[in-house]
Amino acid sequence: MNSQNGFLLSFIKYGENDAVLHCFTEEEGFQTYFLKGVYSKRNKKKALLQPLSKLSFSINPIRGNGIASVSKFELVKNNDIYNDIKVNTIIFFISDFLSQILKFENKNLTIFFSIDEFIDQLINKNYQSHLLFLLAVLKIQGVTPLIGEGRFLDPETGTFSASSTHHIFSEEISLLWRTALTAENFYTTKIHSSMRKDFLDSLLVYYHYHITDFKTPPSLEIIQQIFE
The missing domain is CATH 2.40.50.140 (Nucleic acid-binding proteins)
Incomplete structure (x- = not known):
């Protein structure tokens, strides 16, 4: 045993x-x-x-x-976070997401401790933490975009370019990606509530391009309704 x-x-x-x-x-x-x-x-x-x-x-x-x-x-640790409906919705969304992303993953302490850090953010009522956690996972997997001088992020190539290549990746959303990627700590990035849906959509588009067989989590519709 x-x-x-x-x-x-x-x-x-x-x-x-x-x-x-x-x-x-x-x-x-x-x-x-x-x-x-x-x-x-x-x-x-x-x-x-x-x-x-x-x-x-x-x-x-x-x-x-x-x-x-x-x-x-x-x-292991009792954190009374399941009574907050927003936190509960985030948890179900991320557990859906991780269930498919990690199903073939062997020991990976970086991912394991990043989940711990994410839970700590939820304990502190960080209602945008799931967005930045998705970005953190991309970094751990080694597929985050390369920072360049362009104003628009091209999700297919993972580079910044001078002109737009995807309608979701506006100059504003692209700047948000750049800000988060260059921050010392992802979770310090501020995402205005009006931008969270578009930023989440942009993350899922990027995952579809760079993570093999990625499927949109079934709970996406619920989390979008909660944060509207």
Whole structure:
């Protein structure tokens, strides 16, 4: 039996009482675990199954071709952020996003600790943090744009050019990308509420160009409605 700390990305109820968990762990990257009996009437730990909860798992050895099973799990840090509807919406959106982005990712401490930093931003009610977290992930993956002298960001080439190549990447949005990319800390970048939807749209366009098989998270419509 070994112990793993990880963020819960998604979970699926299996049968009456069991669940399958998808997690990003500190030591082994993306992992799938089987959790027995969590939905039984006497089990109070089902309340801990929240997207992006940081959990400590005790893992049983894999037998045959099955998946690893969890013998017990605990909450690593209790941060009461799920009662804020805006934060809750952001969490569901980012957990959707990470579930597809990280599904083939091995151990990556930079990503693991960046999720920690992102959660800290949510604790402090930073309602634009999800936008800058998406940019941080692009940087970790090594596909952020190259800073040049042009006024317009070309999302396909990842370079700045003298003329516009995509209608979403206006001069204003392109400047916002440049400001964030050159900031010492992404999260210090100020994004006016009127620009957040367009900036998010521009991020998703960029992901489609630079991340293989990227699909728009299903919860996009919900987060756009909440922040309108």
